[in-house]
Amino acid sequence: MSIDNYEELQKFIDLNEHYRTYLDEHNNTRPDGRKFHENRSIQILKKFLQHSYGSSMIRFGNTTVICSITGQLAKPSLKSLRSGFIQTVVLLPRTQAWSTYGRRQQIINENLTLSQHLLDIIYKSKLINLEDLCIEEGKWVWCLQIDFQCLNNDGNLFDSCLLALNVALHHTYFPTVKIDPDTQKPLVYTKELKHFQYNQQQEPLCCTIAVYEYEQEYKYLIDPTLEEENIAKCILHYVLLKNDQICLIHKTSGAPFSIDKFHQCYSFAREYILELRRKLNQ
Template sequence: MSLDNHEELQKFIDLSEHYRTYLDEHDNSRPDGRSFSQMRPVQILDNFLQHSYGSSMIRFGNTTVICSITGQLTKPSLKSLRSGFIQTVVLLPRTQAWSTYGRRQQIINENLTLSQNLLDIIYKSKLINLEDLCIEEGKWVWCLQIDFQCLNNDGNLFDSCLFALNVALRHTSFPTVKVDPDTQKPLVYTKDLQNLEYNKEQQPLCCTIAVYDSAQEYQYLIDPTLEEETIAKSLLHYVLLKNDQICLIHKTSGAPFSPEKFHHCYSLARDYILQLRSKLNQQN
C-alpha cells in the first residue's frame, strides 16, 4: 500500500480519526463514495449446491455468504413427539477466524451470537413450523441443519445471512420419507422430492446501522463495511417482517438511545428492507 497520499496515511495511522474527519467534512458521503443510506450492490445465486436440499450464495458488496440447508433423520424429543429440530451455524473465513491479531476469541463469540440470533429469528417469526418437520409422530422427525459459510467478510454479515436464508428456503425440497411398518425404520426416496413448508408471508429481513458520534450529531450508515463496523460507536440491528412488524432489535454497546432516535432508525431500516424485499421478490 502506498502511503504517499495524506488521506491514506491518516487512514493507516488512525482509522477511527480518518472516518470521523471524513464524515465531518463531507455532507452525507462516505469514504467509499456511497451516501449514508445507500446499500452496496446485491448479487444472488440460488440452488447451486448439488448435495444440499436448498442453497444460495449472496454478495453484499464484497461480503459473500453461502447458505446451505440439509436434513438428518432423528428421533423426536420426549417433550414434543411431533416437533423436529433446527440448528444454525455461522462460519467465518478461516483466515479471519484464526487471525493472530488477538481477535480469535472475539470472532468466535460473534459467530456464536449471530448463529443464536438467526435461530431466534426463525422461531420468533414462525418462519418454519417445527411440526412440519415431523415424519411420523413419536418415531421420526427431520433435524434441519442451516449452515452459513462466509467466504469473505466485509461487513453487514447479519443482513447477508438472513437474506441468504430467505433465498435458500424458496428452493428447498426434501426427499420423501416413509416408515417401514415392520422394522419401524425410515425409507428414504431421494427421487421423490417435496418442497419444505415454511411461512412465506413472514420473510424476516435485517437492516444493520452503524452509528457514529460526529461533531454535529449522531450519523447513521446503512449497510456498513467491516471498517465502518469496527470503528462505529455502536451497531443497531432491526429485523422486520413482511408487514413491517419488528421481530428483533439489537444494539451493541454505546451511549443510550432515546425513543426518538430508535424511531428514526426504524424509518431508515424500513426503507432499506423495502429495497431488499424488492430484490428478493425479483427471484420469483
C-alpha cells in the same frame, strides 16, 4: 505492509480521524462513495450448491455468504413427539479467524452470538414450524441443519445471513421419507422431492445501522462496511416481518438512544428492507 498514499496511511494510523477528515471534505458521502442511507450492490445466486436441500449465495458489496440447508433423520424429543429440530451455524473465513489468539476467540464468540440470534429469529418469527419437520409422530423427525459460510467479511453479516436464509428456503426441496411397515425403519427416496413448507408470510429481514458520531451529531450509516462497524458508537439491528412488524431490535452497548431516534432509525430500516424484499422476489 506497503502504504501507497496518504489516505491509506491515515486509515492505518487512525481510522476515526480518516473518517472525520473525509466527512469534512465530502458532505454526506462515505469514503466508498455512498450516501449515508445508501446500501451496496446486492447480488443473489439461487440453488448454489448441488448436494444440499436448499442453498444460496449472497453478496453485499464485498461481503459474501453462502447458506446451505440440509437435513438428518432423528428421533423426536420425549417432550414433544411431533417436533423436529433446527440447528444454525455461522462460520467466518479461516484466514480472518486464525490471525491471532485474541482475535480468534473474539470471532468465535461473534459466530456463536450470530448463530443464536439467527435461531432466535427463526423461532420468534415462526418462519419454520417444528411440527412440519415431523415424519411420523413419536418415531422420526427431521433435524434441519442451516449453515452459513462467510467467504469474505466486509461488514453487515446479519443482513447477509438473513437474506441468504430466505432465498435458500424458497428453493428448498426435501426427499420423500416412508416408514417400512416391517422394520419400522425410514426409507429415503432422493428422486422424489417435495418443496419444503415454511411460513412465507413472515419473511424476516434485517437492517443493520452503524451509529457514527460526527461534530456532536449522530450519523446513521446503512449497510455498514467492516471499517464503519469498527468506528461506530454502536450498532443497531432491526428485523422486520413482511407486514413491517418488528421481530427484533438489538443494540450493542454504546451511545444512549432516545425513543425518537429509535423511531427515526425504524423509518430508515423499513425503507431499506422494502428494497431487500424487491430483490428477494425478483
